[in-house]
Amino acid sequence: MKTAVLIDSNAGIKKDEAKELGIYLVSTPIIIDGEVYFEEENLTQEQFYEALMSDKDITSSMPSPGDVMDMWDELLKEYDEVAYIPLSSGLSNSCHAAVQLSDEYDGKVQVVDDHRISVTMRQSALDAKWMADNGKSAKEIKEALEQNAYNSAIYLTVEDLKYLKKGGRVTPAAAALGAVLNIKPVLATKGGKFDAVEKVRGMKKSIAKLLDYTEQTLDKLIEKNNVSQIRIGVAGTFLNQEDADNWYNMVKDRFIDIENIEYDPLSLVVAVHTGPNAAGIGISVILRDE
Known part of the structure; x- marks a missing residue:
């Protein structure tokens, strides 16, 4: 077969x-001002982020x-x-x-x-x-x-709430308040819609909380699985490689017992909703015997 x-x-x-x-x-597909684009076909990373930060009308579709x-x-x-x-x-x-x-x-x-x-x-x-x-x-x-679906979790924090607002993930009022007070949410999902598990002021504090929540989830997964089965996927929508490397190294330094840690840029389809400079972590239990 x-x-x-x-x-x-x-x-x-x-x-x-x-x-x-x-x-x-x-x-x-990614729709920009009514035109249909596909990542790696007729849309580069540079073109996408230029359009995103120019406040063009951008949505994703199935x-x-x-x-x-x-x-x-x-x-x-x-x-x-x-x-x-x-x-x-x-x-x-x-x-x-x-x-x-x-x-x-x-x-x-x-x-x-x-x-x-x-x-x-x-x-x-x-x-x-x-x-x-x-x-x-x-x-x-x-x-x-x-x-094995729920033996996983994703935590994410974003620099600007306006992209989540555009996608209907947060209300306009909440996005406006967040901009004024520099509020950054820590978002979590196990496959459903992203829920805000905490809101803090400033990206530095948000990153710290994101790492704390990741550690709590890791501890629960390690109780039921061998640590060698755990994979951490470090993700982001960083505009330069240095920021991506810094985020990856921060996660590696925090979780030194996890050998399987890799960095994967978020797809442009996901970036439509997170905006640039979002930072995320995905935790999974590996099924395959390596």
Whole structure:
């Protein structure tokens, strides 16, 4: 049984890396002033952030159902089955739409709803590929990933609330108050909408709180899992490499017992809602035996 692993670009895996890993990718559209763009196709990081900070009208959408089905059809010419991992159903309708579309494929397409985004979704893709390479069916992959779904968490803090306001994640009044008082939220998700677990004044304090919440969650996961199974994905929308490196090193210095720590830039689809200079951490329990 040959099983293909397909993800959307919310996972933050770039095209070259996906090709190297043997994972397939469907792009999520970004709409800028009414025009449709796709990361790495007709939109660079520089172009995106220039448009974002110029206050252009920018939104994200779910992958076109037609594009998704075309990808399934193409993959099923070479593979027996497809395990498709879209963005969490708690954050987008793309998962529900894909489940409905998959009904036409007689079980050959299994849509995984493992309630993940960004670096934790990336981890799901890597686990899925490992399982596929070791002979697991698409259904087995779906069941394993969904069972492991909540052995993960994401914490995030943003520099400017206006981008969350644009996406309806915070009210205009809260965003205005935050700007005046320099309020920075610490946001958390386990696959649903991001909730503010704490609000503090200043980015430095927000980062400190983010690390504290990460440590609390890590302690709980380590109680039930071997520490070697824990992966930390350090993420951000930093505009220069030095800031990204500083954030990555800060996390590594804080969690010295975790060997598996990597930095992954947030995808542009996610950056639509966070804005530039957001800092995040995703924690996952690894399924694959490395």
